[in-house]
Amino acid sequence: MQAHKHSFVEDYDGMVAFGLSREVDEKSLMYYLQKFSDDDLLKVLVPRMSDEQINQLFEVISDLMRNHLDDNEYHGLFLKDEGHH
Numbered sequence: 066m067q068a069h070k071h072s073f074v075e076d077y078d079g080m081v082a083f084g085l086s087r088e089v090d091e092k093s094l095m096y097y098l099q100k101f102s103d104d105d106l107l108k109v110l111v112p113r114m115s116d117e118q119i120n121q122l123f124e125v126i127s128d129l130m131r132n133h134l135d136d137n138e139y140h141g142l143f144l145k146d147e148g149h150h
Contacts, residue, residue, distance in 0.1 A: 068145040074099035 073095050081093045100106070111119070130139055140146040 071099045071102065 077092060077096055079092055080089055081096050083090050083093055114122075130143060134142065
């Protein structure tokens, strides 16, 4: 069984837009992020990124998790380390 899921992008049939409502913004962001994390896209995009862009993106993602996830959530949801408590 795979640990990571990307089913939202496959199942979502709603509007993808930003600025209309918080609900649409949240769903649109989830949609974009799942499409962005597609293996085929990342294999092309990441090698084309500068070192600064890689570091900037890493910092944004790390800051978001640090600010919004507790230690157990980080280990369980991001690292998929279900044995961590």
